[in-house]
Amino acid sequence: MTTSTYAYSRADLTDASILVRFGCQPRLRPLGLPQYRDLLHRYRMDGPFRDAVDAGADGLDLDVMEAHLVEGLILHPREGSWLSYRLKDHPKLGVNDRLVLGLAHMAIAARAYPSAADFEDDTVKRISITDVDDFLRRLTDKLREKAVGADGLTLPHSELQAAWRVYAKLSPSSLTATKQLSRSSTQHVIREAMDWLVEQGMAYRAGELGPGHYRLAHRCRVQVREAASSAAYAALCDLRRAHLFEED
Structure with missing residues (x-):
């Protein structure tokens, strides 16, 4: 993680939260949503932004499994997570x-x-x-x-x-x-x-x-x-x- 050495703006953190929110809606596809597509591209190319997204997901007991160009941000709830399906x-x-x-x-x-x-x-x-x-x-x-x-x-x-x-x-x-x-x-x-x-x-x-x-x-x-x-x-x-x- 490099979050401790990078100065995040409010806009950075907002964008990271938006991408996690998109990932929590698994039927959304980035190719049909320009904002989702752009944030996903940023996640794939921008290391500090990726760290911010991963940290946001971590706080929700989620692991980021993959940033797929077609299927979007693939999240997996950890065992026992309040988001897991049992x-x-x-x-x-x-x-x-x-x-x-x-x-x-x-x-x-x-x-x-x-x-x-x-x-x-x-x-x-x-x-x-x-x-x-x-x-x-x-x-x-x-x-x-x-x-x-x-x-x-x-x-x-x-x-x-x-x-x-x-x-x-x-x-x-x-x-x-x-x-x-x-x-x-x-x-x-x-x-x-x-x-x-x-x-x-x-x-x-x-x-x-x-x-x-x-x-x-x-x-x-x-x-x-x-x-x-x-x-x-x-x-x-x-x-x-x-x-x-x-x-x-």
């Missing part, structure tokens, strides 16, 4: 609902980014609700097999075990009387997960590819890479890579 804080979700929705989020990430190489590949990932549902249902048996070791003892990842056990009991696509996906169907849960990613600027609906299709943004890859250390996510990635190997 399923347990959702007022309308019961325990089983949180388990299944959390599993859907991990499955989306593991299907799209199953290896370290995928985090370096800037190819746009395409995914659909049925892709994710099929992925989890094909892997349910393997998850069940891996839940118990040769000595008959339950292996770790108890949260993952609980999630897939609930998931396996739900219908893939049961419909309501109005022909909408039932809230108790797994595809409805996956749609909720995907729509949340859209709201967070991490995915785009791709209806031209068919119903329930999406494209994952670069921002999604960056955020998954940052949160990819959980044991449950690693277990799903192992299974995804094994499945890809079998397909080859």
Whole structure:
């Protein structure tokens, strides 16, 4: 940091705060907002200004992950931050609902980014609700097999075990009387997960590819890479890579 040796003007600090504010609105894109585009360029080129922006984000318990020309300032809330999204804080979700929705989020990430190489590949990932549902249902048996070791003892990842056990009991696509996906169907849960990613600027609906299709943004890859250390996510990635190997 060089903030201690640089005399910041009020305008500098205001501009730094504005850029952080833009970054906190992940659906904004700098190419359509001249002020955002200019501040982002300044962040990339001006070291003292970059330090001021990073310090402002730091004060909000945010890490600046990247200043992307197309997707803007990519911020990541630290664990426990008041800005972090936690399923347990959702007022309308019961325990089983949180388990299944959390599993859907991990499955989306593991299907799209199953290896370290995928985090370096800037190819746009395409995914659909049925892709994710099929992925989890094909892997349910393997998850069940891996839940118990040769000595008959339950292996770790108890949260993952609980999630897939609930998931396996739900219908893939049961419909309501109005022909909408039932809230108790797994595809409805996956749609909720995907729509949340859209709201967070991490995915785009791709209806031209068919119903329930999406494209994952670069921002999604960056955020998954940052949160990819959980044991449950690693277990799903192992299974995804094994499945890809079998397909080859």
